[in-house]
Amino acid sequence: MRQFEDTDRSGRLVAVLREHAAVADAAVETPDGGGASVVRLVPDPERAPLLYRSAAVEAAGRLGTLGWHEPAADLRVAGVNRSESDFLHREIFVDDVYFRHGVELPPGAVVVDVGANIGMFTLCAARRSPGARIIACEPLAELAAAVAVNAELHAADVSVVGKAVGAAEGETDFTFYPHNSVMSGAFADADADRRTLRGYLLTGAGTEGADPQDRLMADRLAADLLATEHRRVAVTTLARIAADHALTRIDLLKIDVEKAEEDVLRGITPGLWDAIRQIVMEVHDIEGRLASVTRTLEHRGFTVVHEQDPRLADTACVNVYARRPGAPAPTGSAAPATAHHPDPGPVMWRLEAELRDLLARRLPGSPAPGRFELTTDLGTAPARPDAVAPVILPRTARVEVFSRIWASIFGAEAVRPDADFFDLGGDSLIAMRLLARLEEQLGEDVLEPDMIFTESTFGALAAAVQASGEPPSGPARSR
Template structure:
């Protein structure tokens, strides 16, 4: 007795059809059928003297070749394969829109209707009334028998902060079957920055800031954008990583960077000069009123330096420990070693130096700069964010189009209720506000706030 070989799931190309047809002692059959037709719909015996086809319908199955308006097309003309019969599925559970789109009522000449499934496959009848498969009407492809929508894959790629646009196609470059290939266009500002050229205070901070600002793009979320020629205030600039990012994303932006700690402000100046960023460096902080304030500077963790009234090294160590614990819980097993030694390792990093630094209210600065508009007010000032906004007079608020800031809110501390307070303030000023807390910061006082007028 001859062996029986059933093929299905993929279109059979010419060379495979010929090879299978030539197998000695084997009767080979090509079966076609979408899952929605449960399952086999048409059948064709694979013969050397016939071209590849998906054959004719199985008993009890009706097939139609229709145009986009569900009208029959003549033999030899390409159209969409539609299937009717009692074996059709009821639809897609939980997805009535897809069900209505794919399972339709086909008007019949006698005035009745017939329920058909629109396969999305492009076919035509040949002279022998056999169906020739011609491909898809959409961009759906099959990879190893699985349906894949390249458009959906491209949409996920576009969600990556570094990708401006993407296209995905199926290609067979080596004769072993299709594989997905993606083509992407990077966003401006997503090109790698040479960290070796960055003047940093600590290497671990430089890497962290680069990941946060250039890779995760934390300040350009929730509708925050930068138009050409934008004016950006980088408050709490530290070594200037955000200013460098703004220049890459928006090369003609006007940037004002504020950093009151002398050592850090010097690194900021070096960085904007090294990377030819036309930023104006303001070596002072922003607060409610003009004057001088006591500042706690952590040389071992400069980005957590800030107004001495809010300094809390134990809380900062707690934030880092919670961050490490969240990383461990997410699968980074090696974080256990760091957690075990966190207090020991971080104690030196939070040995603070007390400084006296100048501060000014934001409105006094704006009176001197006289901008027509502030496209983005970015604030990261270690618990003093409310003080910065308190220095902005009513007359200047209409200039501000967008705000992106880190907000600290910890029960039982001076910042308790801060997030709700700032949301209410900004909403009263006409902004739409979105707040979030990244998974790795869950359980800490750190939140991000994005506001768009």
Template structure:
């Protein structure tokens, strides 16, 4: 049995646990592996702050697809920015709210972002909450789940075959424990108007295959209010890359579309976009 299995089975999510991160911050979590993965990406690698993306001392940040709040915690530890954190899934939102309750400059919103105001069904995975996805994208999502589990737990296995056997075990329907939730969705422009936001210094998007819908929810008159965008994008082929480049170019952004080599997932990219109008003014 591996160390990960012996210490605490990663699928034991019936009780919320608390973990002290390497930087001293305490966080409520679903499971150890996912928390370590998020901490490494956000705090250690600082993956959202490349290719000119910066965090201002003062400003407004939108955390779209906030999950349990790791990015919001990072921003709050580095600056005095006002953060609006959006998470549609009730179990994950509960942890997000618990993790940011002591931060007066973080507003948590139990809603997802899309291209219109509506409701949609989501597949929620307690053991892989970061890979929860809208039902309409669920059909071909198992391979992404498998990649995610491998990335989360590979450091616990010296033998690749044992890692694959372990992931096969976790992928069984009983242990995956997939749950369906109907969630509310709105648009970025609606939130800009609701919270009366004149400028968004950083828009971070991580929404598991719904990225284009989030961008479509920005009205033409609101693009100029956004200084920087950083986002993870899944399943990009050549045509979709061109589409994404066109969206940013049309709205005055210079964008770098960067293949995320560390995760070794096909067609998985990080996008870093700067509003050229704000860059010129700065």
């Protein structure tokens, strides 16, 4: 890449970009061989703090293998994969699953998030309670790193504990599902987890619309999403965490640990029980566990309510809400997750749309930039991997078949490399039907089922469809 000389056109473009309140500075570059320009933006630290901090995280090399995901117009997070970030946002921010049945947070709350994943609940708690102090527990290193980045991104007071939480200190075997990390845990059961995920895929997409082919595809998709890695992780207890962080009260204890919930409760000492005001937890109702957990909580002085998400009707997952009768009741209806949240400025997709609109209005006829990049310093050369080069797909029979199927679902205008399956409204049922139609025309191995959830753009998926029909470059792999 080379930077444009200070021509009138590039100068006018930069001047227009600087008019946007979220832009502190900008520069324009063009490829050496010509082509669409790249705009480098310095976000305004005051008016676009979310994007400015994002750029600072990347500049410091702290994003690592994580990616930026933007599930809402005011939320940007570092995550492992897009589909899980969208799922967690919908469950926690949209469905408000943890703040029901009178559960609420006072300002300056002390919250312990056990099973934090990428920290989506942690961020929700920080928004609901100005000045909240949050202890987030996550044993998987890549997820714990995401919690730390997201806390920094949203200026939340979060201490990350990179351990599992259980009945006693020590170590344990842990199953990590990289493509479906929310189901990872110390008590993973491949068959049971496949049934749970299959039930969610079908029920979540609308059971009434699922036919036998959908169910068969759900089995295959669940198996692919539950590809397994085995880890050895450290274990601590809630009592140890409370002692290490000098907690004299816990306003809300959230537990989501995939079948280890009773072990977490066993790690609470009598004195710590008295300091806990509210508990929200997911319980896997296996062998009477829901009744056992309910008895434990009621014995400790909590009033307990439980309910099941309709989308989890074919699973054993139940949400339990426990409050002490003396806990202050919330005034009026529960406050929305953004009630006390200062304006973080735009997320990247919104800023880019606004800038493109601004340029089109102010500089009609001027070529549109190819893409926008964030930086904190225009004087620092950007590190651009080859992967950011424009995707040029071959016009082959296989790509044409995929294009026709994609267009029949999302419309002809969605047949472009950057079109994202989830942005277009795709869900699990649509994914299963897309795969089924592909396999009808191109064969069973045309596309790994989980790729839609891990890659998701038309360009990446079309390239995979094409590659699956090419001769192998090495020795044939036995099946």
